[in-house]
Amino acid sequence: MIRSLRARLRLRHALLAPAVALVLLLLFLEAANPPAWAVRVGYLAAGVTVLAALLVPRYRFARAATAAVLVSGAVTLVAGGLQDRAENTFGATELLLLLCLGVRVVRQLRPGRATALMAAVAATVVLMPLRLQDWGDGRIEILLLALVLLMPLVVVLGLCLRLYDALRARQREAVLQAQRIEYARDLHDFVAHHVTAIVARTRAARYTAESQSPEAIDRMLAEIEEAGSQALGSMRAMVSHLRDSATPAGPGPGELSALRELTDEFSAGGVPATLHIGAGLGPREVSAETAGVAHRVVREALTNARKYATGARHVGVAVDRAADSRDWLVVEVTDDGVAGDAPSAGSGGFGLMGLTERVAGAGGTLTSGPRERGGWRVRAELPLRSRER
Structure with missing residues (x-):
């Protein structure tokens, strides 16, 4: 089981590295579009920050997502206030990363924090077209409206994934509960089987102690000791089986x-x-x-x-x-x-x-x-x- 988990992790890392490299390349190419060098650096910094927020583990995600939204929003405000703005792209790759970030926010964070942070993500996404030079034909306004209509879909997708995670967690808990019941039954079998043997032999030794010779009593005590050792051995074998499901030696x-x-x-x-x-x-x-x-x-x-x-x-x-x-x-x-x-x-x-x-x-x-x-x-x-x- 551990080997298969490690193999899946290696495969995931092997697939993740080329994808991250491709996203970084697209961010670099889009950062070359604005005429001002400060805005170019801002484009690249905002995109990398959002990408990093998507890759961090869950316990650091809230802070990383907040920082990414703040950086992206600051770049939008700075770029939108300049006279010479980008003419071709406002950062489509960064936009896609922000949408993915919104899905993860709804999916993983607590409802209160998810609501506040998702509102910030939505505002950042909707205002991103302000980075573009005004074309004068109403296309930027249409783009803004399209992004507004897109945000509810992001929220719905995040909620669906959140529900899927809850169902998987419930199913996993049911499987674990079934395993606990199975282990409890096995423990009952081991304990009842061996302890009953110990009790029966102890009773026999008590009832016949006065009429038996010391050698016979010693033999009975040795049988009780052997039964106790067998009980301990069975418990150790069961614990070893739970730790490692490898095939045991001999007939099992x-x-x-x-x-x-x-x-x-x-x-x-x-x-x-x-x-x-x-x-x-x-x-x-x-x-x-x-x-x-x-x-x-x-x-x-x-x-x-x-x-x-x-x-x-x-x-x-x-x-x-x-x-x-x-x-x-x-x-x-x-x-x-x-x-x-x-x-x-x-x-x-x-x-x-x-x-x-x-x-x-x-x-x-x-x-x-x-x-x-x-x-x-x-x-x-x-x-x-x-x-x-």
Whole structure:
């Protein structure tokens, strides 16, 4: 992302340099038209000042634009008071720059300052034909009227661009808000998954402390320490992923093979978990988005099984193609415990609630509920290939 931004900046600078050079050349040529040397210097100084105001960053723009309008207006007053004035041009390039300046004033400045400065820009633009020698046939008056009629168009264009910027900012904020929600869900998944394992192992150590040997207690404490280290490692991995989206080494959440780590970690807590992945479900057949959602479904289901599946003796994780469609993936997590307090997708459990939204965003469906033979089941149906956006 940073490299692409730098490339765009270099391209912008490469295109800006020739354009600025061309404008400076036109300003120099127009400055040679007035007969008086002082007015020539004024033409050039006014044009360069307006050009510089257009190029300054936003936080300096108000002062630069004010200075440019004052310089341009002063040159108009001086040139209009002379007997020998320009015969061919009053500074068309400077006029175009002032119009662009007016658009930027309306677009970027606060309403109060924009109104005052835009009025100054309009007055400066309308009075510019006074720099010309009077032709005596009414053409200067027509030019003045045309400039008066042109200024509302400049204001309208600036307002349109201002509205466009506001819409873009609102859209960018919506994207950032969606990213914050996504990160919050990931944090919930990491924290709930690992902290639940730590709590379960700590309870087991407390309840069996009196009947266990020091070696067994030390082994339990070592398992708790390992679970805490895994939680820290997962958090560091997530932060590293947010800083740099480069592909991580080894299988990640974008591949179904990463589910093995979840079931092995769950089994280490005391309740065995088995994993079945159907044949022919490699990265070519299953998109990274679908595999990532499947990873989150399994992680949330295992976390809930550890928290709510009282007396569970086995947890099964099955990932395979749907029986009625080869284009769909079925992820099913079942346990044989007592799940009287298990949350449902719509009953206020933030994990399953967010997971339901995530699965729906990938084009699939998520269902959860008690099994007929006892226990709990979480089932997600996902398209093998991510849907077109």
